[in-house]
Amino acid sequence: NAGVTQTPKFQVLKTGQSMTLQCAQDMNHEYMSWYRQDPGMGLRLIHYSVGAGITDQGEVPNGYNVSRSTTEDFPLRLLSAAPSQTSVYFCASSQFTGSPLHFGNGTRLTVT
Amino acid sequence: AQTVTQSQPEMSVQEAETVTLSCTYDTSESDYYLFWYKQPPSRQMILVIRQEAYKQQNATENRFSVNFQKAAKSFSLKISDSQLGDAAMYFCAYRSNSAGDKIIFGKGTRLHILP
Numbered sequence: 001n002a003g004v005t006q007t008p009k010f011q012v013l014k015t016g017q018s019m020t021l022q023c024a025q026d027m028n029h030e031y032m033s034w035y036r037q038d039p040g041m042g043l044r045l046i047h048y049s050v051g052a053g054i055t056d057q058g059e060v061p062n063g064y065n066v067s068r069s070t071t072e073d074f075p076l077r078l079l080s081a082a083p084s085q086t087s088v089y090f091c092a093s094s095q096f097t098g099s100p101l102h103f104g105n106g107t108r109l110t111v112t
Numbered sequence: 113a114q115t116v117t118q119s120q121p122e123m124s125v126q127e128a129e130t131v132t133l134s135c136t137y138d139t140s141e142s143d144y145y146l147f148w149y150k151q152p153p154s155r156q157m158i159l160v161i162r163q164e165a166y167k168q169q170n171a172t173e174n175r176f177s178v179n180f181q182k183a184a185k186s187f188s189l190k191i192s193d194s195q196l197g198d199a200a201m202y203f204c205a206y207r208s209n210s211a212g213d214k215i216i217f218g219k220g221t222r223l224h225i226l227p
Binding site for chain 1: 118121145147149155157162164203205207208209210213214216217218219220
């Protein structure tokens with residue numbers, strides 16, 4: 001049972017490049033979400049989804065896009081990377097309301 | 113909008129002693145869930161404890177327990193008999209029970225264990 005799988009683990013981008021952070025879970029969880037973690041800022045919610053075809057914005061959605069075409073996958077797209085998007089990104093999922101989040105191992109992204 | 117506040121950016125405790133991490137939150141809802149997560153240097157996020165707001169009894173998991181004060185909107189974590197492996201960032205999190213719920217985290221408290 002793999003749980004929540006994030007790829008890649010590390011990524012370096014140049015300003016203006018685009019990329020997609022992949023997230024997949026094999027627990028049939030309806031709820032999935034993306035957070036970024038910055039020093040002194042905790043985890044801030046970027047986007048989340050309560051089921052296939054449904055997404056919504058979190059606290060810091062600007063510069064990021066998401067889609068949820070299947071229950072298993074919830075990719076995060078950076079359309080035009082900026083140095084301010086240098087961060088550690090976590091994908092997380094949960095079974096139903098009230099359940100704890102299961103986290104991936106994170107992606108460290110550096111934008112130069 | 114809900115907010116979660118952890119007022120102690122860093123704390124230190126002597127090994128084998130007890131330490132309490134503070135968390136307060138703001139919400140107008142009556143039905144919700146609260147969590148404490150631990151993040152060791154490995155960066156992995158680990159669930160420590162979960163509390164349901166409609167349950168008055170404080171949750172306990174081995175050496176970890178909470179003091180849940182619903183009226184005061186306070187959710188502190190007590191770690192008893194602190195061990196070196198408890199050194200980590202600790203995050204408090206709030207989850208609404210409504211449809212389309214978000215899960216909001218505090219900024220975290222870094223806990224140091226002194227040998």
